[in-house]
Amino acid sequence: MKKKNSMPIDMLHFEQQLWKQGFSRVMGLDEVGRGCLAGPVVAAGVILPDDFNCAGITDSKQIPTHALRCQVAERIRKEAVFYAVKECSPQEIDTHNILQASFLAMQKCVEAADPTPDFLLVDGNRFTASLIPYECVVKGDTRSASIAAASILAKVYRDELMYSMHQLYPWYGWDTNVGYPTRTHYAGLEACGISPLHRRSFRLRTDKVLTTAPRNGYES
Template identity: 55%
Template sequence: MPPDSTKTPSLLATHTGQPHEAGLDEAGRGCLAGPVFAAAVILPPDFNPRFLNDSKQLTARRREALRTLICAEAVAWAVGEASTAEIAAINIAQASYLAMHRAVAALAVPATHLLLDGNRFQPFPGAPHTCAVRGDGRYRHIAAASILAKTFRDEHMLVLAQEYPQYGWAQNAGYPTAAHQAALRAHGPSPHHRPSFRLAY
């Protein structure tokens, strides 16, 4: 279980100081099954709720509470995804960029600058960007994007788990846990598994 500290970390509001800078993050890049999701979030400058942090540092209950708050109070937010078929066709890195581009394009308020978690990105037309390694633990809007990407993807995997309960996606969300890999060996891959990944079965 991730830590669930009672102390709110000190995160920065933006990198450039621009009011419509969007934070970007993805979820599901390292999974064996399911799409990759990404979120883009523009926050008000004074948005700094208790517990806001990288989604991996929060419990599921805390993530859901923050998701509700982010969706209600963000200047703009959007979620994009790239399918298993797209991951197979263009590789997971390009699919992650595609999901991020779809999220940015769906923002109700255009982003003036993009700040994303990681060290590489494919430029989005009309919006300069900056990469921030471990940015989800440094910037509020990237932390918010990590929470939305994670919670929306987990929700999607719960739906897929109803059709394919044998893989335990309700618990592992498609990540390569020992139980997931054992299920792959027992049942073989589903249509939602990523054929370009090394599947242990």
């Protein structure tokens, strides 16, 4: 039985509809790291030009390697009308909760833009109250070029941050899990305890606090 042919997704469909309505600074917003045990939650906001080439732009998780994501991210940074990458620390996550911290990181991206965006396309099914009109797009990183571009920039930034933090706190396997809950990560927590980069409000399976000094004398 032959498979039905599926039409390719028009990754600029949402943006084009908004441009036709007169919006000129449509910002796509996405975040990464919500499910991690350690490290910040990172958001990115991207405003694309109307002649942007969408080749290779998709959900960051569907791009197979970090090196390829870096290449695409470099093109986005060069061609975007505007982009920003912002984060909320583990301490902000513990204070506000992970959902609100994700919204806060996105809002930081919006506030960094000058002029202000006139419409927001937000990945997911909900967003915080905003004076700027917005639309939530479920699985937006596979349906909207500006959201996908934001997901790529956010993931590249956060992964590289966690790779560098692995050099300082090598016990948790952040060079491979980038802070997500894995067997290696939990084993490191059990053996060494909670680092300053861990989210205390998350289920870490231990109350032990890290007493070993970070490498290179680093202190958070």
